[in-house]
Amino acid sequence: MTHTDKRTEVNNFCSICGYPLGNYNPWGGDGKTPTYDICPCCGVEWGNEDYTSESRTEYRNKWLADGAKWFEPQEKPVNWNLEEQLKNIDHETDG
Numbered sequence: 001m002t003h004t005d006k007r008t009e010v011n012n013f014c015s016i017c018g019y020p021l022g023n024y025n026p027w028g029g030d031g032k033t034p035t036y037d038i039c040p041c042c043g044v045e046w047g048n049e050d051y052t053s054e055s056r057t058e059y060r061n062k063w064l065a066d067g068a069k070w071f072e073p074q075e076k077p078v079n080w081n082l083e084e085q086l087k088n089i090d091h092e093t094d095g
Contacts, residue, residue, distance in 0.1 A: 015050050016060045017042035017068075018088030041085075043071030060089075 034047020
C-alpha cells in the first residue's frame with residue numbers, strides 16, 4: 001500500500017479519518033470488494049468496521065473520543081493536522 005500526504009488527481013481517503021491513500025483503494029478496484037487492510041492512522045479494518053454509514057460514524061466517534069491516536073505512530077507525518085485531514089472525508093456518503 002502506497003500512501004501520500006497530498007491531494008492528487010487520483011486520491012482515495014480513509015472513510016473514517018480522511019487519511020490520504022493516493023491511488024490505493026481500500027475497497028478494491030471495483031469499489032465494492034474490501035481489502036481488509038488496516039488504516040495506519042485510525043486503525044480501521046476496511047470492509048469490517050467501515051461497512052455501513054452507521055459503523056463509520058461509530059468508529060470515527062470512538063477514535064476521536066480516544067484522542068485520535070495513530071494506529072501506526074511511525075507513519076504519522078511531522079506536520080499532521082487532524083482538522084485538515086478530517087476535511088477529506090466524503091460526508092455525503094457518510095450520513
